[in-house]
Amino acid sequence: MNFNLGLIPLLPFLGATVLMLFGRKWARDTVFVIAALAIGAACMVSMYAFFAALPDAGPGGLQDIVTTWIATGDLHIDLAFRMDALSGVMCLVITFIGFLIHVFSAGYMADEPDYARFFAYLNLFCGAMLVLVLGDNLPVLFIGWEGVGLCSYLLIGFWYSTTANADAGKKAFITNRIGDLGFLIGMFLLFYYTGSLSVPDITTAASPGGPLMHTLWLGQPVAFWVAVFLFIGATGKSAQIPLYVWLPDAMAGPTPVSALIHAATMVTAGVYMIARMHAVYVLVPSAMAIVAVIGAATALFAAVIGFAQNDFKKVLAYSTVSQLGFMFAGVGTANFDGGVFHLVTHAFFKAGLFLCAGSVMHAMSGSGDIRIMGGLRKRLPWTHGVFFVCWLAICGIPVFSGFFSKDSIIAGAFATDIFKEADLAWVGKLVGVMLMLAALGTAFYMSRLYFLVFSGDETRADEKTKHHIHESPAIMVVPLVVLAAGATLIGFIGLPGDLVHHPEYNLLAHELEPVLGHELEVPHNIEAIFMVVSTLVAGLGIALAMVFYRGGYKEPARAFAAKFPGFVRLVQDKFRIDEVYDLVLIRPIRAFSRGLFAFVDRIIIDKILVEGTGVIVDVFSRLARTVQGGDGQRYMAVFAVGVALLVHFASQPTLPFTKLKVTQTGRAVEIDARRGTRAPTRALEYAFDFGDGRPVVKGASPEQRHDYDRPGSYTIHVTISDPRWGTEDGFKEKVEVR
Amino acid sequence: MNPANAATAAAGYSAPLGQQVLFYVLAAWVAGFALFTITRRNPVTAVMSLVATFFGLAGIYASLDAHFLAVLQVLVYAGAIMVLFIFVVMILNREEVAPLALRPMRLLGVAAAIYLLAVFANVVGVGAPTLDAPPVVADTYGTVESIGGLLFREFLYPFEAISLLLLVAIVGGIVVSRSHQKEVAATRAADYRKKVEQLAASDYPRTQGDEPAAAGGHH
């Protein structure tokens, strides 16, 4: 069914354009209204499309083909958008949370001189993200993919005058780019083997006997490699091992940016992409195993790093990496509903957490160091309340949204049967265990964060900062509250209804069924067990944190740090992965390019090609100069000689080295005295003497035929003369007559 | 020469004896004096023999019934142009050590020219129009009146153009050959005057006792 889906990304793009062109001259309120209006209108249209139009649409959902983009040879790509349940859910999340963050930013960035630029970039980002989720074919998706990468770069390095911020932006973009290479290779493979890049076509082609199961490299089918390469792109965009290193550095950007891009939306693009391509992934369980294992490993690894971080936003950043790991583990175990569900709940509570961070940092005069915080519970009541709710959600305490989504993923990991075919059933169990540990870690570090910042009575900062602490204005608090509400309630769209024999209670799975297929079947007992176990695990984590950090740095924390200082520092330094990358990758590349510069640039291009050309020209011109002596009389002499030569050769009847053409047939001989095959251009006289005593045949024709009376060997003389010039040429030819 | 051509040539027209003698005498005169011109060491002698060549040439023109041009040849060429040459010779009279530069390339050029003469003679000796008897021409052929009529009617434009060309040549000749000494002196005087004025107007440090008024009053 056709619907003007192009409007949804268009509105924020328009907002961005208008603000970039004129924003600087307008009042702040105007700028904010335009930006908020753009995203708000996009939200309205998305909601209308999703709730009103989509139910009536056919199986393909809502379509919008804006124009034909590329039509050459076998390649046909339209600028086409499609809203089905999956992209609809994503649209709602992006536009709604985007809107809330726009509102929050009006307050947070109130003192910012580059106000208009910020909102322009925010709008641009939302537009690009919407293009990404609404894209009906991979190139359009990739446009959005690249667009959000660009906006991420622009927004991370928003305060570019500080070198560190600009470097963080660069790091994000470059790491992304590495992943994008994988994405592109995946796209190329898909196009080569299925002839199309449009999602419906690929989904149809992804069948067990289809073109994608053709064996490619290392005994694995095309689908496997497509899955792997696309996943490499996802690791870049969604910060998984090994390309996660940009996300913590990205905290250099303004906090609303971290909330929107690096929590709720951009980083989830990878998960979305895998859900979109689920048909391909399902064909190759081995690839899914890779996805699941890397996801779970990332979840655990990032959680551990989060134990020892001292910057508020950095803790949240590693938390995001960890939660993304959960999502990937979910889609990797064929629990696509679960992955998307966690995506939605995470968007709410993580955005809430980040905005709380912004609120707290605003109160602490811009500092995010949790070591000097504490006791903010009383002084920032609203912020505390929101953080409390989101904290419980992320830990997975029942009733709050995180409980349902996390539980769905963990239970799904243990219960999945996708790996049975490939003899990889142990993968599911392994992933499950790792996720469980990661959940424990999540509870621990988030509680650590909560206790260090909000609990206790004393704030550990100095007097001047303490004096400044105040609650945020309403424009910042209201979005916080909305997000907290969402974090609480949104879990109910994904209730594990089949436990109580009402599968339709799981609204989300029900919605997504046309797109993602039937939800993962989890045996009731496993489901129930894990509900209990995960709650216990969460409680354990919180309890541990309480012991270590309730009210501040307590004795066990200090003792641990004193006993294992090296380990603590290692974790704090994020296991020195960045340093490893620097040593192994960056330095060699730099050295290589330096070498390349010295050799190719300086020697080959500058010396050989540029200077060399000059030298060659110089040498040849020196040579050429010897011809001209500046002596006019000599020139005349040469001229005369030239004329003489010309006249001489022009006056000859025939060219030098011409030969007579003699054809013999029996006793008859035919002679052709022409030059080449064309008639001569001047009037020449020919004299043929056939050597048998008969008189010489004279005439103007170059061809002559003669019959010999007797056999023998004769010598034929032909004389060609030019009557006008008075020159003549003679030819001899011997002929044998039988 | 090609035997075929010789036969044709032999069958051609032969002029009355008087004409032939006249022609050969004048031809020898012209060619002789021309050779003389280019081989003299003394430029004055060369000029004089060139004048003689032109007189002979005038005679040849007359034998071709080109009366107007014969007179013109004497008046303009022998009279005006050669006088010009003499004037220049008087200004630049120098003698050379070795007049002829017998360099290989140049000799080759002369040889090439001689070869071309041979080819030319061959061709001309065969061609029909050049060996026929000259047609009978009217009495007005080559007279001042008839040539003048052509010049002022059909060929007026080239005639006027050539007068313009002569104007240009006059101007060009004067410009190229004028003396620059007076100019150089005038320029130097102007420069000096300007420098003095500049010094007078500036705060040029003066030794004691000098008065600016005195320096400015000199000119």
Add this chain to the structure above:
Amino acid sequence: MPAAHYLILSFILFLIGTAGVLLRRNALIVLMGIELQINGGNLALLAFARQLNDQKGHVFAFLIIALAAAEAAVGLAILVGLFRSRQTINLDEATLMKR
């Protein structure tokens, strides 16, 4: 007389003029050689004019004489200028354009 004789004479004149141009060092003699060449051409023109009974050749020759006058004037002026700056009319020493 048939035109052929006059034509050959004109070529001989031209040849002598060329020899003078090529083989002499004195610029004045070179210029005189050029005059000889021009007159050779003139003679050829007049010979053809007679043979073809056409007076246009005379007009052409007339114009050529005027042209030769102009050319001689300018050429001599240049020669005088050359002499003034180099104090020589020896063409072998006019080698400023030589490398």
